[in-house]
Amino acid sequence: MQRDIKNLLNPALRNIAVYKVEGGQQAEIKLNQNESPFDLPLWLKEEILGEFQREPWNRYPEILPYKGMKAYADFLGVSPDSVMMSNGSNEMLYTIFLACLGPGKKVLIPDPSFSLYEKIALLLQSQIISVPMHPGLDFDTEAILQAANDEKVDFIVLSTPNNPTSKSITIDEIRMIAGSADAIVLVDEAYIEFSRQRSALELIDELPNVIVLRTMSKALALAGIRIGFAISNPLLMAEISKPKIPFASGRLAEITLMHVLANYSLVSDMVSYILNQRDKIYGELLTINDIEVFSSDTNFLIIRVKDAVSVFRSLHNEGILVRNVSGYHLMENCLRFNIGLVEENQRLIDKLRTL
Protein backbone atom coordinates (compact mmCIF):
# COMPACT_ATOMS: atom_id res chain seq x y z
CA MET A 1 0.00 0.00 0.00
CA GLN A 2 1.33 3.41 -1.02
CA ARG A 3 0.86 5.77 1.91
CA ASP A 4 0.91 9.53 1.74
CA ILE A 5 2.94 10.22 4.86
CA LYS A 6 1.83 13.86 4.82
CA ASN A 7 -1.76 12.78 5.54
CA LEU A 8 -0.59 11.27 8.80
CA LEU A 9 0.88 14.54 10.05
CA ASN A 10 -0.43 17.77 11.53
CA PRO A 11 -2.29 19.37 8.56
CA ALA A 12 -0.76 22.73 9.52
CA LEU A 13 2.62 21.47 8.27
CA ARG A 14 1.34 22.02 4.73
CA ASN A 15 1.32 25.77 5.37
CA ILE A 16 4.70 26.20 7.02
CA ALA A 17 8.28 25.76 5.91
CA VAL A 18 11.52 24.69 7.55
CA TYR A 19 13.31 27.70 9.06
CA LYS A 20 16.15 28.91 6.85
CA VAL A 21 18.61 31.80 6.95
CA GLU A 22 19.06 33.06 3.38
CA GLY A 23 22.73 33.29 2.48
CA GLY A 24 23.65 30.98 5.37
CA GLN A 25 25.33 31.77 8.66
CA GLN A 26 28.96 32.17 7.65
CA ALA A 27 30.54 35.33 6.28
CA GLU A 28 33.59 37.49 6.71
CA ILE A 29 31.30 40.35 7.74
CA LYS A 30 28.16 38.84 9.22
CA LEU A 31 25.33 41.34 9.68
CA ASN A 32 22.27 39.20 8.92
CA GLN A 33 20.99 37.93 12.29
CA ASN A 34 20.91 41.04 14.49
CA GLU A 35 23.63 39.60 16.70
CA SER A 36 26.16 41.56 18.73
CA PRO A 37 29.52 41.95 16.96
CA PHE A 38 31.21 41.53 20.36
CA ASP A 39 32.04 38.21 22.00
CA LEU A 40 32.53 38.00 25.78
CA PRO A 41 36.11 38.72 26.89
CA LEU A 42 38.25 35.63 27.47
CA TRP A 43 38.68 36.28 31.23
CA LEU A 44 34.91 36.16 31.68
CA LYS A 45 34.56 33.02 29.55
CA GLU A 46 37.23 31.38 31.71
CA GLU A 47 35.41 32.33 34.90
CA ILE A 48 32.19 30.86 33.51
CA LEU A 49 33.85 27.68 32.24
CA GLY A 50 35.66 27.19 35.56
CA GLU A 51 32.33 27.14 37.36
CA PHE A 52 30.71 24.95 34.70
CA GLN A 53 33.54 22.43 34.98
CA ARG A 54 32.83 21.89 38.67
CA GLU A 55 29.18 20.98 37.93
CA PRO A 56 28.08 17.32 37.94
CA TRP A 57 27.28 16.79 34.24
CA ASN A 58 25.58 13.43 34.92
CA ARG A 59 22.83 15.13 36.95
CA TYR A 60 19.78 16.94 35.67
CA PRO A 61 19.71 20.66 36.28
CA GLU A 62 16.73 22.06 38.20
CA ILE A 63 13.39 21.78 36.36
CA LEU A 64 13.70 25.53 35.80
CA PRO A 65 16.94 27.45 36.49
CA TYR A 66 15.70 29.03 39.73
CA LYS A 67 19.01 30.69 40.64
CA GLY A 68 19.30 32.36 37.25
CA MET A 69 15.65 33.38 37.40
CA LYS A 70 16.15 34.92 40.84
CA ALA A 71 19.25 36.79 39.61
CA TYR A 72 17.36 38.17 36.62
CA ALA A 73 14.35 39.07 38.78
CA ASP A 74 16.65 41.00 41.15
CA PHE A 75 18.30 42.68 38.17
CA LEU A 76 14.89 43.83 36.87
CA GLY A 77 13.49 44.63 40.32
CA VAL A 78 10.53 42.22 40.06
CA SER A 79 9.55 39.22 42.21
CA PRO A 80 11.13 35.85 41.28
CA ASP A 81 7.72 34.24 40.70
CA SER A 82 7.16 36.80 37.91
CA VAL A 83 10.06 35.42 35.89
CA MET A 84 10.62 32.26 33.81
CA MET A 85 13.77 31.42 31.82
CA SER A 86 13.92 29.48 28.54
CA ASN A 87 16.41 28.07 26.07
CA GLY A 88 16.36 31.22 23.93
CA SER A 89 13.25 33.36 23.62
CA ASN A 90 12.10 31.29 20.63
CA GLU A 91 11.48 28.41 23.02
CA MET A 92 9.50 30.75 25.28
CA LEU A 93 7.43 31.86 22.29
CA TYR A 94 6.38 28.23 21.76
CA THR A 95 5.53 27.92 25.47
CA ILE A 96 3.47 31.11 25.59
CA PHE A 97 1.68 30.41 22.30
CA LEU A 98 0.84 26.87 23.55
CA ALA A 99 -0.63 28.43 26.68
CA CYS A 100 -2.65 31.04 24.76
CA LEU A 101 -3.69 29.47 21.44
CA GLY A 102 -5.35 26.43 19.92
CA PRO A 103 -8.12 25.68 17.40
CA GLY A 104 -10.79 28.39 17.50
CA LYS A 105 -8.51 31.00 19.08
CA LYS A 106 -7.58 34.26 17.34
CA VAL A 107 -4.21 35.99 17.46
CA LEU A 108 -3.55 39.55 16.30
CA ILE A 109 -0.12 40.05 14.74
CA PRO A 110 0.99 43.39 13.22
CA ASP A 111 2.40 42.86 9.73
CA PRO A 112 5.31 42.69 9.09
CA SER A 113 6.69 41.22 12.27
CA PHE A 114 8.89 38.36 13.50
CA SER A 115 8.05 35.37 11.28
CA LEU A 116 8.01 32.77 14.07
CA TYR A 117 4.77 34.19 15.50
CA GLU A 118 2.81 33.27 12.39
CA LYS A 119 4.45 29.87 12.16
CA ILE A 120 3.57 28.82 15.72
CA ALA A 121 0.03 30.20 15.39
CA LEU A 122 -0.47 28.15 12.20
CA LEU A 123 0.90 25.03 13.90
CA LEU A 124 -1.63 25.53 16.68
CA GLN A 125 -4.40 25.90 14.08
CA SER A 126 -5.37 29.33 15.31
CA GLN A 127 -6.71 32.18 13.22
CA ILE A 128 -4.30 35.01 12.47
CA ILE A 129 -5.63 38.55 12.32
CA SER A 130 -2.93 40.53 10.49
CA VAL A 131 -2.87 44.28 10.99
CA PRO A 132 -0.67 46.10 8.46
CA MET A 133 1.88 48.65 9.64
CA HIS A 134 1.68 52.16 8.17
CA PRO A 135 3.50 52.44 4.79
CA GLY A 136 6.47 54.10 6.59
CA LEU A 137 6.64 50.87 8.69
CA ASP A 138 5.35 52.45 11.93
CA PHE A 139 2.74 50.65 14.05
CA ASP A 140 -0.87 51.48 13.24
CA THR A 141 -2.19 51.57 16.80
CA GLU A 142 -5.67 52.71 15.79
CA ALA A 143 -6.02 49.72 13.49
CA ILE A 144 -4.70 47.35 16.17
CA LEU A 145 -7.23 48.65 18.70
CA GLN A 146 -10.03 48.39 16.21
CA ALA A 147 -9.16 44.89 14.99
CA ALA A 148 -8.63 43.59 18.53
CA ASN A 149 -12.13 44.66 19.49
CA ASP A 150 -13.95 43.91 16.20
CA GLU A 151 -12.42 40.46 15.87
CA LYS A 152 -12.52 39.71 19.61
CA VAL A 153 -8.98 38.36 19.51
CA ASP A 154 -7.68 36.19 22.36
CA PHE A 155 -4.01 37.02 22.01
CA ILE A 156 -1.99 39.99 20.70
CA VAL A 157 1.73 39.85 19.92
CA LEU A 158 3.67 43.11 19.74
CA SER A 159 7.36 42.96 18.92
CA THR A 160 8.69 46.34 20.03
CA PRO A 161 11.11 47.50 18.80
CA ASN A 162 9.88 45.35 15.95
CA ASN A 163 11.88 42.94 13.83
CA PRO A 164 12.07 43.42 10.84
CA THR A 165 10.88 47.05 10.70
CA SER A 166 13.12 48.53 13.48
CA LYS A 167 10.19 50.65 14.74
CA SER A 168 8.62 50.86 18.20
CA ILE A 169 5.25 51.41 19.75
CA THR A 170 5.09 53.56 22.92
CA ILE A 171 4.26 52.26 26.37
CA ASP A 172 1.13 54.44 26.42
CA GLU A 173 -0.08 52.75 23.24
CA ILE A 174 0.65 49.30 24.71
CA ARG A 175 -1.25 50.29 27.86
CA MET A 176 -4.19 51.39 25.72
CA ILE A 177 -4.22 48.13 23.75
CA ALA A 178 -3.79 45.85 26.79
CA GLY A 179 -6.27 47.92 28.80
CA SER A 180 -9.04 47.77 26.22
CA ALA A 181 -8.68 44.33 24.61
CA ASP A 182 -9.97 41.20 26.30
CA ALA A 183 -6.79 39.39 25.29
CA ILE A 184 -3.39 38.33 26.55
CA VAL A 185 -0.82 40.83 25.24
CA LEU A 186 2.70 39.55 24.65
CA VAL A 187 5.30 42.32 24.31
CA ASP A 188 8.46 40.90 22.72
CA GLU A 189 11.29 43.21 23.82
CA ALA A 190 14.17 41.43 22.07
CA TYR A 191 15.72 44.82 21.16
CA ILE A 192 14.61 46.96 24.13
CA GLU A 193 18.16 47.78 25.29
CA PHE A 194 18.64 49.76 22.05
CA SER A 195 15.32 51.56 22.26
CA ARG A 196 14.39 55.14 23.11
CA GLN A 197 11.08 53.87 24.50
CA ARG A 198 10.39 52.69 28.04
CA SER A 199 10.00 48.98 28.66
CA ALA A 200 6.53 47.49 29.13
CA LEU A 201 7.81 45.83 32.32
CA GLU A 202 6.18 48.58 34.35
CA LEU A 203 2.79 47.35 33.07
CA ILE A 204 2.96 43.85 34.53
CA ASP A 205 1.68 44.94 37.96
CA GLU A 206 -0.85 47.29 36.47
CA LEU A 207 -2.42 45.01 33.83
CA PRO A 208 -3.06 41.31 34.55
CA ASN A 209 -2.93 40.33 30.86
CA VAL A 210 0.57 41.57 29.90
CA ILE A 211 3.60 39.31 29.34
CA VAL A 212 7.01 40.72 28.48
CA LEU A 213 9.51 38.60 26.54
CA ARG A 214 13.25 39.23 26.70
CA THR A 215 16.30 37.63 25.07
CA MET A 216 20.00 37.61 25.93
CA SER A 217 20.84 37.07 22.23
CA LYS A 218 21.04 40.71 21.12
CA ALA A 219 22.37 43.41 23.49
CA LEU A 220 23.74 40.83 25.93
CA ALA A 221 25.72 39.16 23.13
CA LEU A 222 24.80 35.58 24.12
CA ALA A 223 23.03 34.25 21.01
CA GLY A 224 25.14 31.07 21.11
CA ILE A 225 24.24 30.27 24.72
CA ARG A 226 20.44 30.46 24.26
CA ILE A 227 18.76 32.42 27.04
CA GLY A 228 15.30 33.99 27.01
CA PHE A 229 12.85 35.16 29.66
CA ALA A 230 9.16 35.79 30.16
CA ILE A 231 8.02 38.25 32.80
CA SER A 232 4.42 38.70 33.94
CA ASN A 233 2.37 38.82 37.14
CA PRO A 234 2.74 35.58 39.16
CA LEU A 235 -0.82 34.36 38.48
CA LEU A 236 -0.42 34.48 34.71
CA MET A 237 3.15 33.16 35.00
CA ALA A 238 1.89 30.07 36.86
CA GLU A 239 -0.43 29.36 33.92
CA ILE A 240 2.08 29.93 31.10
CA SER A 241 4.62 27.75 32.87
CA LYS A 242 2.34 24.69 32.48
CA PRO A 243 3.34 23.83 28.88
CA LYS A 244 7.03 24.63 29.52
CA ILE A 245 9.52 21.93 28.52
CA PRO A 246 11.18 20.75 31.74
CA PHE A 247 14.99 20.96 32.02
CA ALA A 248 15.24 22.99 28.77
CA SER A 249 17.92 25.36 30.13
CA GLY A 250 21.26 23.71 30.86
CA ARG A 251 23.60 24.80 33.65
CA LEU A 252 25.99 26.53 31.23
CA ALA A 253 23.25 29.01 30.29
CA GLU A 254 22.38 29.71 33.92
CA ILE A 255 26.00 30.20 35.00
CA THR A 256 26.72 32.42 31.97
CA LEU A 257 23.68 34.57 32.68
CA MET A 258 24.71 35.14 36.30
CA HIS A 259 28.26 36.13 35.37
CA VAL A 260 27.11 38.51 32.63
CA LEU A 261 24.58 40.18 34.94
CA ALA A 262 27.37 40.60 37.52
CA ASN A 263 29.45 42.38 34.86
CA TYR A 264 26.67 44.40 33.26
CA SER A 265 28.89 47.42 32.56
CA LEU A 266 30.29 45.33 29.67
CA VAL A 267 26.80 45.22 28.17
CA SER A 268 26.23 48.95 28.69
CA ASP A 269 29.52 49.68 26.89
CA MET A 270 28.62 47.41 23.96
CA VAL A 271 25.18 49.05 23.67
CA SER A 272 26.71 52.57 23.66
CA TYR A 273 29.14 51.56 20.92
CA ILE A 274 26.35 50.09 18.79
CA LEU A 275 24.07 53.11 19.26
CA ASN A 276 26.88 55.51 18.32
CA GLN A 277 27.60 53.50 15.21
CA ARG A 278 23.91 53.21 14.35
CA ASP A 279 23.48 56.98 14.39
CA LYS A 280 26.68 57.54 12.42
CA ILE A 281 25.77 55.00 9.73
CA TYR A 282 22.22 56.32 9.53
CA GLY A 283 23.67 59.78 8.79
CA GLU A 284 26.00 58.40 6.14
CA LEU A 285 23.25 56.42 4.44
CA LEU A 286 21.15 59.58 4.18
CA THR A 287 23.84 61.03 1.91
CA ILE A 288 23.77 58.12 -0.57
CA ASN A 289 21.51 58.70 -3.57
CA ASP A 290 19.15 55.87 -4.47
CA ILE A 291 19.05 54.54 -0.91
CA GLU A 292 16.12 55.19 1.39
CA VAL A 293 16.99 54.61 5.05
CA PHE A 294 14.42 54.16 7.81
CA SER A 295 15.10 55.59 11.27
CA SER A 296 15.75 52.73 13.69
CA ASP A 297 15.07 52.01 17.34
CA THR A 298 17.14 48.80 17.29
CA ASN A 299 20.66 47.47 16.62
CA PHE A 300 19.83 47.10 12.93
CA LEU A 301 18.92 49.35 10.02
CA ILE A 302 16.49 48.94 7.15
CA ILE A 303 17.33 50.41 3.76
CA ARG A 304 15.36 50.41 0.51
CA VAL A 305 17.39 50.07 -2.67
CA LYS A 306 16.49 49.89 -6.38
CA ASP A 307 17.05 46.15 -6.63
CA ALA A 308 17.46 44.29 -3.35
CA VAL A 309 18.41 40.96 -4.94
CA SER A 310 21.29 42.45 -6.90
CA VAL A 311 22.57 44.55 -3.96
CA PHE A 312 22.33 41.50 -1.67
CA ARG A 313 24.39 39.48 -4.18
CA SER A 314 27.00 42.17 -4.71
CA LEU A 315 27.50 42.53 -0.96
CA HIS A 316 27.61 38.75 -0.55
CA ASN A 317 30.31 38.53 -3.22
CA GLU A 318 32.36 40.95 -1.10
CA GLY A 319 31.95 38.73 1.96
CA ILE A 320 29.26 40.98 3.52
CA LEU A 321 26.14 39.11 4.58
CA VAL A 322 22.94 41.11 5.15
CA ARG A 323 19.29 39.96 5.16
CA ASN A 324 17.02 40.46 2.19
CA VAL A 325 13.69 41.31 3.81
CA SER A 326 11.95 42.20 0.53
CA GLY A 327 9.47 39.36 0.93
CA TYR A 328 7.78 41.03 3.91
CA HIS A 329 4.62 43.07 3.45
CA LEU A 330 5.44 46.78 2.72
CA MET A 331 9.17 46.03 2.53
CA GLU A 332 9.71 45.60 -1.19
CA ASN A 333 13.40 46.00 -2.10
CA CYS A 334 14.40 46.36 1.54
CA LEU A 335 17.57 44.99 3.13
CA ARG A 336 18.25 44.61 6.84
CA PHE A 337 21.65 44.62 8.48
CA ASN A 338 22.74 44.82 12.10
CA ILE A 339 25.39 47.24 13.32
CA GLY A 340 28.83 45.64 13.35
CA LEU A 341 32.30 46.79 14.36
CA VAL A 342 33.47 50.20 13.04
CA GLU A 343 35.58 48.66 10.28
CA GLU A 344 32.79 46.27 9.22
CA ASN A 345 30.27 49.09 9.05
CA GLN A 346 32.71 51.20 7.03
CA ARG A 347 33.21 48.42 4.49
CA LEU A 348 29.47 48.03 4.13
CA ILE A 349 28.96 51.78 3.60
CA ASP A 350 31.86 52.00 1.12
CA LYS A 351 30.44 49.11 -0.88
CA LEU A 352 26.91 50.55 -0.84
CA ARG A 353 28.30 53.85 -2.15
CA THR A 354 29.96 52.13 -5.10
CA LEU A 355 26.74 50.27 -5.88
Ligand SMILES: Cc1ncc(COP(=O)(O)O)c(C=O)c1O
Ligand atom coordinates in the same frame (compact mmCIF):
# COMPACT_ATOMS: atom_id res chain seq x y z
C1 LIG B 1 11.66 39.89 17.74
C2 LIG B 1 12.43 38.67 18.08
N1 LIG B 1 12.00 37.86 19.04
C3 LIG B 1 12.67 36.74 19.38
C4 LIG B 1 13.83 36.39 18.74
C5 LIG B 1 14.50 35.10 19.13
O1 LIG B 1 15.66 35.26 19.84
P1 LIG B 1 16.34 34.08 20.67
O2 LIG B 1 15.60 32.80 20.43
O3 LIG B 1 17.74 34.04 20.20
O4 LIG B 1 16.22 34.51 22.11
C6 LIG B 1 14.34 37.21 17.73
C7 LIG B 1 15.58 36.84 17.01
O5 LIG B 1 15.94 37.37 16.02
C8 LIG B 1 13.62 38.38 17.39
O6 LIG B 1 14.04 39.20 16.42
